[in-house]
Amino acid sequence: MKYRVIGTLAAVLMLLTVLLTSAWSDEGPANRVHQHLTARQPDAGCDCDGSELCTHLPLVLIDTGGQEIPGKVTGQTDDFGETINTLAADGRDVIDVSFVVVDNQTRNNHPSDEATLTTTAQIRVRGHSSRLFEKSPYQLDFVDENGEAAPAAVLGMLAHSEWVLYGPYLDKSLVRNYMWYNIAGEVMEWAPNVRYCELILNGEYRGLYLMVETITDGEDCRLNLSTTEQNVKTTGYLLRGDRTTQEDLGGQRDIYTYLERMLTLRTDILIKYPGRSSLTQELRQEIELDYAAFEKALYSYDYDTDDYGYWNYIDVDNFVDYFLINEFSLNVDAGRYSTYIYKDLSGKFKLAVWDFNNACDNFPTDPLTPDQINMVSHTWFFMLCKSEGFVERLLDRYDELRASVLNETYLLNYIDETLAYLGPAVERNNQRWNDAMTQWEPLTPEERNLHSHEEAVDQLKEWLYERGIWLDENIHTIRQNCHPSRTKVYDH
Numbered sequence: 105m106k107y108r109v110i111g112t113l114a115a116v117l118m119l120l121t122v123l124l125t126s127a128w129s130d131e132g133p134a135n136r137v138h139q140h141l142t143a144r145q146p147d148a149g150c151d152c153d154g155s156e157l158c159t160h161l162p163l164v165l166i167d168t169g170g171q172e173i174p175g176k177v178t179g180q181t182d183d184f185g186e187t188i189n190t191l192a193a194d195g196r197d198v199i200d201v202s203f204v205v206v207d208n209q210t211r212n213n214h215p216s217d218e219a220t221l222t223t224t225a226q227i228r229v230r231g232h233s234s235r236l237f238e239k240s241p242y243q244l245d246f247v248d249e250n251g252e253a254a255p256a257a258v259l260g261m262l263a264h265s266e267w268v269l270y271g272p273y274l275d276k277s278l279v280r281n282y283m284w285y286n287i288a289g290e291v292m293e294w295a296p297n298v299r300y301c302e303l304i305l306n307g308e309y310r311g312l313y314l315m316v317e318t319i320t321d322g323e324d325c326r327l328n329l330s331t332t333e334q335n336v337k338t339t340g341y342l343l344r345g346d347r348t349t350q351e352d353l354g355g356q357r358d359i360y361t362y363l364e365r366m367l368t369l370r371t372d373i374l375i376k377y378p379g380r381s382s383l384t385q386e387l388r389q390e391i392e393l394d395y396a397a398f399e400k401a402l403y404s405y406d407y408d409t410d411d412y413g414y415w416n417y418i419d420v421d422n423f424v425d426y427f428l429i430n431e432f433s434l435n436v437d438a439g440r441y442s443t444y445i446y447k448d449l450s451g452k453f454k455l456a457v458w459d460f461n462n463a464c465d466n467f468p469t470d471p472l473t474p475d476q477i478n479m480v481s482h483t484w485f486f487m488l489c490k491s492e493g494f495v496e497r498l499l500d501r502y503d504e505l506r507a508s509v510l511n512e513t514y515l516l517n518y519i520d521e522t523l524a525y526l527g528p529a530v531e532r533n534n535q536r537w538n539d540a541m542t543q544w545e546p547l548t549p550e551e552r553n554l555h556s557h558e559e560a561v562d563q564l565k566e567w568l569y570e571r572g573i574w575l576d577e578n579i580h581t582i583r584q585n586c587h588p589s590r591t592k593v594y595d596h
Contacts, residue, residue, distance in 0.1 A: 136286060136289040136290050136297075137260060138286050139259075139282075139298075139299050139300060139525070140300075140521055140522045140524075140525035140526075141521070141525075143160075143525070144160045144208075144212075145160060145525065145527075146160045146525065146526075146527025146528060146529075147527075148160055148211075148212065149212075150211060150212035151211075152212070152214060156214050156215055157214060157215055157304070157309065158212050158214055159212060159213050159302055159528075159529060159532075160212050160527065161213065161300055161301055161302050161529050162205060162206065162207040162213060162220075162299065162300075162301040162302075162315075163205070163214075163215060163217075163301065163302055163303075164203070164204070164205055164269070164301045164302070164303050164313065164315070165202075165204040165205075165206065165215060165303075165304045166201050166202065166203055166204075166225075166227065166303070166304070166305050166306070167201060167204075167306060167307075168199060168201045168227075168305070168306055169201070169202075170306075171193070171199045171201075172190065172192075172199075173199060173227055173228065173240070173242070174189065174190045174191050174192045174196070174197050174198065174199060174229065175189050175190060175197065175228040175229030175230065175235060175240075175243075176189060176190045176229055176235060176240070177189055177190075177235045177236055178190055189235065197228055198227060198245070199226070199228075200224055200225070200226055200247070201225055201227050202222070202224065202225075203221075203222070203223050203224065203225040203244065203246070204219045204221065204222050205219065205220045205221040205222075205258060205259065205301075206218075206219060207220040207221075207259060208220070221256060221257075221258065223246050223247075223254060223256050224246070224247055224248070224249070225245060225246050226244070226245045226247055226251075227242050227243065227244055228242065228243050229241065229242060229243075230242060230243040230268065232346075234273070234274075234461075237271075237274075238273075238537070239271040239272075239273040239310070239311060239537055240271065241268065241270045241271055242268070242269040243266075243267075243268060244267040244269060245266055245267075246265045246267070247265070253265035253266075255323075258299075258315055259299040259301065259315055260299065261297045261317060262322070262324070262325035262326075263325070264317065264318075264320075264322050264325060264326060266318045266320055267315060267316065267317070267318060268315075268316040268317075268318055269303065269313050269314070269316075270313060270314045270316050271303070271310070271312070271313045271314075272312060272313075272314070272533075273537070274461055274462070274466060274467045275461055275467075275560070276556070276557050276559075276560035277466075277519070277557065277560040277561045277563075277564045278312060278523070278530065278533070278560075279519055279522050279561075279564070280460045280461060280463055280464065280466065280564070281298065281316070281459070281460050281461060282300065282314060282522060283460075283515075283518055283519065283522065284429065284433055284435075284457065284463065285297070285298045285316070285457065285460070286298065287429065287509045287510075287518075288425075288457040290509055291425050291429070291505060291509060292422060292426070292429075292456075292457070293419075293422065293454065294326070294327060294456060295456065295457050296316050296317040296318070296319060296456075296457075296458070297316075297317045298315065298316045298317070299314065299315045300312065300313070300314055300315075300525075300526065300529070301313055301314070301315055302529055302532070302533075309532070309536060310536070311532065311533040311537055312529050312530070312532075312533035319342065319344075319446075319456045319458060320376065320377055321340075321342065321377045327340070327342060327377075327446055327448065327456070328340075328448065329341065329342060329377055329446060329448055330377075340377075340446060340447050340448040340449055341377055341378065341391050341446065341447055342375070342376040342377035342445075342446040343373050343374065343375060343376065343391075343395065343444070343446065344374045344376045344443065344444050345373055345374075345439075345440065345443035345444075345445070345483075346374070346441045346442055346443065373395070375388065375391060376444070377446075394447070397417075398417040398418070398453060399484075401413075401414065401416075401417060402414050402417070402484060402488070403487055407487055407490075407491070408493070414487070414488060414494070416452075417452060417453055418452055418453045418454070418484075419450070419453065419454045420494065420497065421497075421501075422454040422455060423454075423455060423484070423485075423488065423494075424494070424497055424498050424501050425501065425505075426438070426455040426457065427479050427485055427488075427498060428498065428501060428505055429457060430457065430463075430479055431477065431478060431479045432510050432571065432572075433460060433463040433464055434463060434464060434472050434474070434478055434571065435459075435460055435462065435463040436462060436463075436472065436478060437459060437462060438457070438479065438482065439479060439482030439483045439484070439485060440482055440483065442458045442459040443455070443458070443483075444456040444458055464564055464567050464568060464571070465563075465567055466564075467547070469546075469547070469548070471549075471552060474567055474571035474573075474574050474575075475570075475578075477578070477579070477581065477582065480582060480585055489582060489585040489586060490585055490586050492583075492586040494586075495582055495583055495585065495586045498582065499579065499582070499583075502575075502579055506572070506575075506576065510572065511572070512568060512569050512572045515568050515572075516565050516568065516569070519561065519564065519565060523561065530557060534556075534557050
């Protein structure tokens, strides 16, 4: 395979990567912690008798008290045509459960070990298509005895009450979300922190999971949207673009956007922060008008003028990095679905990465070969790439990232080191879910369906290698989007 033969240049690049990684660990935008580099390793050893699960990875134990976790698809639809999901016996969409973490620092972890964290959590199955999977992803909200939010630090991540337990299922390589969240966290102001763990649900081993920070406000963590400044009464806000359900919306649409009206996009905009309890009609309208002002300016004849230029509304560096990370990984949902845009007290919009499950040609119905450019047609980037200034900034940044975290040597090595860290947990997970993952073959042509972890890793590596080579030769073609012949109709 091509990626296995990189030669002398690769060795030099690897050395540079190691040096850069060392610098990033101290000086990165968020002092990013890469679990596979800092945590207890699989060869650390253990003196237990082998009578129960013994793992170097943290353990998460959830006890539902015999209740079924709500949120699974029923196969029925409501009057709006939306899929009906299961509810708890009391009619709620969550149940209260015991949530325990075992994370010993000096020895391996066992289900019978003393808990590192014990709390009550409200849990539900989350996601859209992922609700259908046997290996369910979960939304967790830590609460106290009164049902109020009870923030807690988990696996070295800062205290918060909202978390996601994501179980790699479609991604048989097991590394996509872990790798891309961490790489984004190295170059962007904020990206979700993530930690591997193994899940035991009601005493049953459920395999390898990722504990993930949700994209939301937090007190001195996450997006810090509610942080106020002296003599400033306003706070920031967070919007999510996605295919929404009546469950998401509480029966009403939040925002009818300018782009939705003009481009007939299938993406709904939901206000995620402030929360529904604080979202008055007046505040909703203020957010709608504020966001519309940005979109109308961007899609106007004045989008590149001093008074109404897009740079007055967005953090350009943030948009550039978001574009490149999602473009390199060919994350087709970015900028359409699973898309988060926020505005903090800096007064400019920023984007946060989310959901790389389908990236790198993992699961789209149609093959996503490495030889294409995708992001230029998505929402805001359709117009941003008509700006010569934005495009040149994009290309310069690509060269920077290609020499560091987007270098193929760095990426392939990152995969190998991550899997080495996971060690025997990979085999345990694959044994638990092998039948479910190998018998499901929805992709066409048939040969795109991968039947083992090893095949999935090889596919990911080969794809990343070819992707980098192709982009090196072709990314400059983005310049055609800002050529006068293409932008004439948008010129003022």
